[in-house]
Amino acid sequence: MTGVPALTTELVAIPSHEDETAAGDYIEDWLREETGAAVERDRHGNVIARKGSGEDSLALVGHHDVVPPEASQVGDDGFRVEERDGRIYGRGAADMKGAVAAAMCAFRDADPDCELVFASFVGEEVGGTGARGAIEDGFSPDYAIVGEGSTNYSKDGVTDVVIAHRGRRGSTIHVEGAAAHASEPEAGENAIYRATDAIETVRNLEFPETTVLGHEIRGSVAVTEIEGGTAWNVIPDACTVTVDERTVPDGRAPLSHVEEIPGVTLKIDQDLPPMACDEPAFGDFVFEAATAVQEGDPEQVLKPHATDAGWLAEAGTTCVVCGAAEPGEAHTKDESVSMAALDRCYDIYRRCAEEFELSG
Structure with missing residues (x-):
């Protein structure tokens, strides 16, 4: 069974800065083969999967497009990927194919206590075109954990929970x-x-x-x-x-x-809209899950820049951001992600899916 680091490596190797099709194909095929979920590839190129049932829906949200790579990040057959010192190096490892891989594995393995949704959007790096298109077509989960970076925000060695970000x-x-x-x-x-x-x-x-x-x-x-x-x-x-x-x-x-x-x-x-978690109970629920699965002491924190959570929140979805990327990693020539942080995110996402209960 594919684990999070191996899946991250596979995703990072696929170029998706000019055309997200190949990465979307991989994600769609993997979900069809590895899960019993209903998988959809919408007209925008987004990959959306659903399983389970319940009064509320919880979405694990990411994006599989990346910014253009540096020359050093390009190999003969795709993007270069390297594992060393407990980290995965490559364009998109932090922003944000690592968190997408963690969400895919958590989606596969979870026995959800709700309708569980997985969504990986296109076009986040160019203004959230994929998220906006999905929302226009009716994508409207009740709650969402968006897997953009929240690791090492309050202190080293923890994955925090972002309850608001700027636009x-x-x-x-x-x-x-x-x-x-x-x-x-x-x-x-x-x-x-x-x-x-x-x-x-x-x-x-x-x-x-x-x-x-x-x-x-x-x-x-x-x-x-x-x-x-x-x-x-x-x-x-x-x-x-x-x-x-x-x-x-x-x-x-x-x-x-x-x-x-x-x-x-x-x-x-x-x-690009800002985001604020509009239900304290959901922010506390994800924070409690994050606290339970790691040795460090995470915090509820703020994020300085916009994500697709802004579009979702604007459309009525209650959001937080929680992901493996650390400050200063995204869009750099030495972009990397911690495998320990990926494992933490997997545990957080799966725990939230299996213990979700906010109705009423």
């Missing part, structure tokens, strides 16, 4: 002016000057903040790029400013204030 809103401020010769600046309207007024407005905005299950979570907002002007002797008639905002549940910075400046408009380019 990301990316915006572009478009500024119009009127061109003129630079020798007669008063004949035009300098778009860069107007842009500096907009930047000052952004700079003075208060960061959004809120409290989730007793934990304070604070966002941020920052100007990250500016572009304008066509020549050294021309008053610029256009300028653009990029703004990166980290949002919090029910909290956004009032960026629309920049549109009070003449010639300034705001365009929201991306808005």
